[in-house]
Amino acid sequence: MESVTLYRAPTAVADTDAIADWLDARIEATVSVRDRFLSLHGDSELAESFAEARVLSPYDRETGNTMLGIVRYEERALESPERAGGVIYDGLAVQQALHERIPESERSLDHLHVPLLDRVVGTWGDHDGRWHKRVNVLGQPAIVSVPGLYEAPAKPEQYYKEQQKHALLGGGAPPREVLENEVEGEFLVEDDPRTTEAIKGYVLQAYHYLDTGEVFCDEDTCRLHNPHRQPGVVAAQLRAPEFCPEHAERYCP
Numbered sequence: 536m537e538s539v540t541l542y543r544a545p546t547a548v549a550d551t552d553a554i555a556d557w558l559d560a561r562i563e564a565t566v567s568v569r570d571r572f573l574s575l576h577g578d579s580e581l582a583e584s585f586a587e588a589r590v591l592s593p594y595d596r597e598t599g600n601t602m603l604g605i606v607r608y609e610e611r612a613l614e615s616p617e618r619a620g621g622v623i624y625d626g627l628a629v630q631q632a633l634h635e636r637i638p639e640s641e642r643s644l645d646h647l648h649v650p651l652l653d654r655v656v657g658t659w660g661d662h663d664g665r666w667h668k669r670v671n672v673l674g675q676p677a678i679v680s681v682p683g684l685y686e687a688p689a690k691p692e693q694y695y696k697e698q699q700k701h702a703l704l705g706g707g708a709p710p711r712e713v714l715e716n717e718v719e720g721e722f723l724v725e726d727d728p729r730t731t732e733a734i735k736g737y738v739l740q741a742y743h744y745l746d747t748g749e750v751f752c753d754e755d756t757c758r759l760h761n762p763h764r765q766p767g768v769v770a771a772q773l774r775a776p777e778f779c780p781e782h783a784e785r786y787c788p
């Protein structure tokens with residue numbers, strides 16, 4: 536691998552430059568940062584690709600709604616990212632669409648592109664017939680979804696119960712302090728101040744995969760681990776040690 540380019544997600548709290556610095560200290564490839572991928576390469580065709588990639592139901596493999604209103608909505612969401620939200624996109628379809636926008640001279644696998652996205656992406660589970668939200672989709676480009684960090688790994692059971700309780704009382708989503716006091720176990724919430732720290736590991740996973748062909752690490756304390764639950768994210772990304780012994784040898788600065 537010769538170079539890695541990260542792309543900022545300006546509406547998300549993740550600090551892409553800090554993530555790039557962290558990565559740069561751990562790998563030999565040159566690391567650079569560019570502005571938001573969707574602004575650099577967004578055109579009306581891309582809006583249509585996003586419309587086609589919309590997940591319509593958690594249990595329906597078929598995606599896409601290219602009615603004019605939806606495509607217009609996607610065009611606006613490309614232009615002003617703060618408007619996007621509440622939609623899950625097929626991560627592989629988005630990856631394909633973004634791949635076509637990488638300049639041809641930069642598409643080879645020795646130059647990894649990692650757009651941080653302000654969108655929620657998922658992949659279809661053949662084994663259980665439903666969509667699963669993802670923090671990252673490995674490959675070229677590797678997609679890292681910042682909202683996916685909060686939504687993909689499951690929160691403790693009690694969180695959802697508290698949420699329901701508040702909804703029944705007509706209060707909508709309960710305030711964060713309530714959740715943090717009432718719910719045992721650790722988890723990240725939207726715009727969590729630990730976002731940048733946690734995302735670092737997910738970006739490194741993208742690099743590791745393209746450089747070695749290996750997917751996630753089984754050791755639950757390692758940054759290359761990909762847990763299904765939030766307490767696992769905290770253990771892997773926010774607690775020492777950073778890596779398992781094998782990956783420490785490779786990535787400790």
Ligand SMILES: [Zn+2]
Pocket residue numbers: 752753754757758759760778779780781782
């Ligand atoms: Zn490991």
